[in-house]
Amino acid sequence: MLSPLAVMPEHHKRGIGSALVRHGLKALAERAVPLVFLEGDPGYYSRFGFVPGGDQGFRKPSLRIPDGAFQAIRLPDYEPWMTGTLVYAEPFWRHDAVGLRDPSIAPRWCPCCDVMRRPGGAAPPGCPGGRTSARPRDR
Known part of the structure; x- marks a missing residue:
């Protein structure tokens, strides 16, 4: 690349x-x-x-x-x-x-699940959902 x-x-x-x-x-x-x-x-x-x-x-x-x-x-x-x-x-x-990244459809980081999710996508089992950010948290 x-x-x-x-x-x-x-x-x-x-x-x-x-x-x-x-x-x-x-x-x-x-x-x-x-x-x-x-x-x-x-x-x-x-x-x-x-x-x-x-x-x-x-x-x-x-x-x-x-x-x-x-x-x-x-x-x-x-x-x-x-x-x-x-x-x-x-x-x-x-x-x-x-x-390309369109902010309205770009995947977002779910800190409680430690995964990327699309806006409006179903939260994994056990995830309270709703909380996402643009970047992964620092580890």
């Missing part, structure tokens, strides 16, 4: 983002990584060779990711048998760093 990647707005239009992407792709190719995925603006990332992952036979890890934003680039060590669904590591989910 090459995302999330960002440059502070006051540093935009200086080539910093492009340099980060190019450096990342070069470093990954040198490590024989066959594919790189990201979530991002196709208008921006297409200049580096990224194309929609679905067009290459890959499945996105969440429906919250718009089809065009789920992108991949094949590096020199890619082989045609490399297909399937991208699976995000747990920190992506824990920090709600997957896809």
Whole structure:
């Protein structure tokens, strides 16, 4: 995964983002990584060779990711048998760093159950329900 990647707005239009992407792709190719995925603006990332992952036979890890934003680039060590669904590591989910977030439908943390729940969703057995927050409590 090459995302999330960002440059502070006051540093935009200086080539910093492009340099980060190019450096990342070069470093990954040198490590024989066959594919790189990201979530991002196709208008921006297409200049580096990224194309929609679905067009290459890959499945996105969440429906919250718009089809065009789920992108991949094949590096020199890619082989045609490399297909399937991208699976995000747990920190992506824990920090709600997957896809678009609409506050009205975004999952919320239920501190009494220690789980993520959708607004209006049924509370697990034994949960008093109703209490949710945007982020997990500190552990």
